[in-house]
Amino acid sequence: MNELGDFLRARRQGLDPATAGLPASGGRRRVNGLRREEVAQLASISPDFYARLEQGRRQASGAVLKALAQVLHLNDDERRYLFDLAGKDDDRAVAHGQAVRPELQRLLDDFSYVPAVVLGHFTDILGWNPLAAALFVDFGRYPPAQRNFLWLLMREPHFRSLYVHWEDMARGCVEQVRMEAAHRPGHPRLTGLVNELSDGDEDFRRWWRDHGVAAHALGTKAFRHPVVGELSLQWSNLVSAFEPDQQLVTLTAEAGTSSHLALRRLAARIA
Incomplete structure (x- = not known):
């Protein structure tokens, strides 16, 4: 062949x-x-x-x-x-950089009660909906080079307090980026991100040297939100058929639970 x-x-x-x-x-x-x-x-x-x-x-x-x-x-x-x-x-x-597909952005906008983001290469944040900004942070405040989930986890103090189990989350994100690195060795975006996070961050340097890899596609994360309190949310990574390099990440809670109600309260604040 x-x-x-x-x-x-x-x-x-x-x-x-x-x-x-x-x-x-x-x-x-x-x-x-x-x-x-x-x-x-x-x-x-x-x-x-x-x-x-x-x-x-x-x-x-x-x-x-x-x-x-x-x-x-x-x-x-x-x-x-x-x-x-x-x-x-x-x-x-x-x-040229990646840009969120218009179809995915429309899908994000229609998720009224589901926080959702679109991730590109190496967890670059390409798109998000208002509820995701309310749950995490207003991603638009950051320049594109810092609009990256791993960067925010390692460098933004708010993320360290937002995740109840921050270390597990951050290390898992490093493992995911390390796994993707095998498919894009020498990628300028990866090189710049690793060099910046390695400078002055012992946690990142240690985890990156460990060469741990994992493809995280779903799980449960515990949040300690400053407005609506504690939440336990199930997250899922969905790969777009028309743009396989972009992942739609959603966070949901079972109907009737305190976390589900907390999401509704958070959505009401931005309506």
């Missing part, structure tokens, strides 16, 4: 030469779409390298993949698929 080569071949054969910017030829072309040599020329790589790439005998760098995505006029989904097939990270996402 050579999925990468098959994908490149299908895309170049389905591309109109005029769309690729090639001059019209007087005679009839013998092949559909672009020739290998034409793709190589447009991408500024050698024809032999491109031929071997399609044959599955060479690996492509991120720079080559970016050039091919542009030459072949790949849409966002096709570009992501290309990078996934090659086992590479698309640095366009790194350069």
